[in-house]
Amino acid sequence: MALEGPAERRDEGQQGGMANGNGVAPPPSRMAGRPLGAAAYSDRRLRLNPNTEHKPQDYTDVRGEYAPAVYSALERHLPPSLLEADRDVKLHFMRDILARYWPHGERNKVHRHKEYRQKIVHLYKPLHQELYSMHPSAFFLPTFLEAVRTNTEESIASIMTEPIAGVFSFAMLQPNFCDMLLEEVENFEKWVHAMKFKIMRPNTMNKYGAVLDDFGLEAMLNQFMEEFIAPISKVFYPEVGGGTLDSHHAFVVEYGKDRDVELGFHVDDSEVTLNVCLGKQFSGGELYFRGIRCENHVNSETQHEEMYDYSHVPGRAVLHRGRHRHGARPTSSGLRMNLLLWCRSSVFREMKKYQMGFSSWCGECQREKRERQIQCVKATKLAFLRGAGGAMI
């Protein structure tokens, strides 16, 4: 089937990657202007594992865009030859590294986004204060809570269906929680409108919807991910960092008349995506899946057995890898709002940079690998037969 390649869906306020455990030195241009002495440290590679015996110096007086704790943590990764150097030398060295991994333009963007959030959190009055901290029994259905709290592969699998490899579906949220979240989003949007604020949309492909992390729900949703999604993704998606999720991007999308209509074919900027329908009443809006692909194969053909369409049901969740190609069909009537939690693993992203060869989770890598094995067996057989034939002559 000929398909136009999926878009890489990204959120607007995202940050670039940072520490590089495999030791990339800061670029030479940034080494200029450092205090005398730093040049003497010829081995400028960071250590992959922190030196836990080393006691970092105190950086609490250091002002700037990084918290002092970042320097204390990074000091433990410094090359051994630098550990006992002057604090200023170390500080310059670490600043070079951080600047290398977080360029100026990116830093400005993050800074503006931080200001935007601070302004909102300062001025916005929540409608349902109870949403802003975690209340598991008010948020989740008892079946879901029980399965996650038991926290075994069997208990988690017992509440799931897996209609196609890698896509899991399960009843998750209390109807009252869905209603309150919808009302909170509506209240926030009304407030934004009244304040004449320019709202930041969830990402590059939506004109409607809101980022939940922007108006005070970040801490609750982080706990949501850590305590209720991580135990599941650790079981089902270990090979894409499901066991090391450490950040998220949470938002609500809105489809229907006077809203977004459909969502084009794409992959998410996440390792694992949780998508839960919050309501209200609608028809259409099915989620279509078209196979899991790595960066190299994102545009490759879909195999027949990779095609699957899912119909949203309020309160019910769908969990899939971010690299599982998908899109949403037009919502033909009513209003559909869904909660999306893009869960990310910085460890997986860092390790991926050094991965070579076939990905164990990419459908096309696996297809190519099988094809290669078949060719290899054929070639071996042929060589064997030729050898045997030759011996007979």
Ligand SMILES: O=C(O)CCC(=O)C(=O)O
């Ligand atoms: O509308 C949907 O259910 C899909 C949403 C989605 O895939 C996304 O926001 O990344």
Ligand SMILES: [Fe+2]
């Ligand atoms: Fe998506």
